[in-house]
Amino acid sequence: MKNAVPKELQHICWISAFLFTLSGLLWSQQALFTQIRIPNALSIHTALETATIIIFTSVFIVSWNAFGDVRKRSSLILAIAFLSAALFGFSHAISFQGMPGFPDAIDMHKSLSFWLLSRYIISLTLLGLVIQTKDINVSNKYSSLSVYCVVILTIAASLLIFNYPAILPPTYLKGSGQTLFKIHSEILLVVINVITAALLYRQILRSDRLNIDTDLKIKRSLLFFASAMMAISETYFSMYQFPDELFVVIGHVFQVLAAFAIYRSMVGINIHAPYSSLIQTTKDLQNTADELLIHKRRLVGVIETAMDGILTIDESHTIILVNPAAASIFGYTVNQLQGAPIDIVIPMRHRHVHNTHVNQFGERGTTRRKMGGNFDDYYVTGLHANGSEFPLEASISSLIENDKRFYTVIFRDTSERKLAKEKMAQYHSELSQLSSALQSIREEERKHIARELHDDLGQLLAALRMDLSLLQRDQGLAGKSRLALNSMDQLLLTSITTLRRIATDLRPRALDEGGLFFALQTLQKEFSQRHGINCDLIANEEQLILDDEPSTAIFRIVQESLTNVARHAKANHVIIRFARDEQSLAFTIQDDGRGIEEGAMNKTRSFGLVGMRERIKAMQGEFQVLSEVGKGTQIQITLPLRQQSNSAKLI
16 A cells, blocks of 8 residues: 555554653643652763763764765764764763762753753754755765864864853753753754654655665664654753753653664664675676676687687696697597696607796796797697697797686697798799899890890991992992982991990990999990989999909899989989998999889889899898988898908809
């Protein structure tokens, strides 16, 4: 049924109703009970007030320790409120304790002032918590600062009242008892506590749960009972005239009941809330465990289905984990490798070195690296179950768990790749040899053709021109015939020039007759004359005393470079610079042209650069092209030399 009264609240309401009825009977006989005096009332009052102070202090401790490092605003407010109330209650007790009989009016005024401050703090705090049901987290630093400030303010207020009691209106007059100010203050406290109880009753009826609110975690049924008891106690405290009347003791008893109910309701902060948090934590742990189980199954699935081999060993080099791919690579089953020493898959000659390297890897603190000494492939050698060896590409990683180090190796069989690479290297070597042979054959063919052109065809054309020159001396030739002979002579001269140029391009005669230095000088002059580009050769003849084959290769490289400059660079100046020491011959060809765009040097049709690289590679040299768009191109070449008995020669 909607808005049904919970059973616990019903019980508390019955108890409250009984106590209200009992109080009503006592109030109705006020004149009778006023005549009753309590012997040794000071000790009783002090004992009851001390019990209240202890309970209030306990509420502070419980509220302060709630929620650990990050407190709730409600627990912080309760902590500082009841700490301040306990301090004022202590001041209330010591203001008259220890004096003979009851204190005088001034001491009683001080005591009642502390009393009112303490009760107003508690009543208003409870009312505020009822009105503001939303809660927020408060940092530990802010909580500590709040407590320090409240303690300082409470002590300052206590000292102020002790030294200047007249700062508050009189609360007690000797001979007549409580003042109207004191009575009206008590009545106001009754009203505040009744409103708090009514609001709590209404909230309990609307709450879906009985004990713990969804946000502000306070046991409201007990707090309702505490507010009701505080309202009753304040009624008794407003009725007495002399401190040793029975109503004062009854008021203190109701006050202790209220304090104890507040303490029990506050315990919900430190017990129910953490218990709920514990339940939530347990659920979170269960969810985490389920997620870990899912991740574990997924990880196991990944390891089991991985195409690469995965193998884990412990510090004693015993295999503790192996996947089917790893077992298949080595020719074993998973059960055969599980628990076996790692040496079972390592060739005999490598076992000692391998174990040493693994231990050193763990001692360095490195978490992962590739295995093997070859930088390109990181090959290591594995041992198959049939005794055959095969190359592996592997990487190793280490992990410390429970002060024990474990090593995991991920690897794959690279037998086919290694075989393919060896075949590729062989093909490349054969192609390089073929390229070198073709270049040698081409140079020989060029040399032969150039010699044939120069020695045979050139001589024939020269002889023909000599015969034509003799014929031109005949005085009997007609004018037209003489003109024809002059034209023929001019054609023969052009043919001889063209023939010489072709022969020089095929094989410069200066290379055979004067050596590399004079051949480069001739090439430099012809390049400048033909293309109008200034070309400087910085070298001397001693630097370029080389054998025929390297001389030809260097000449062709320079020739090809100048051809590229003429075709593509749009340069105005070219510098060819040679430098030589005992170990190497280095030369650069630099232009101030437009440079080579990025990627153009790697085009498949850049046969000029490819030819240069092949020539340099055949001589075991180094070749590098540096270019920047708009700033020209520089070709750097270094060729190694070897010493012989008479002169230095290129390898």
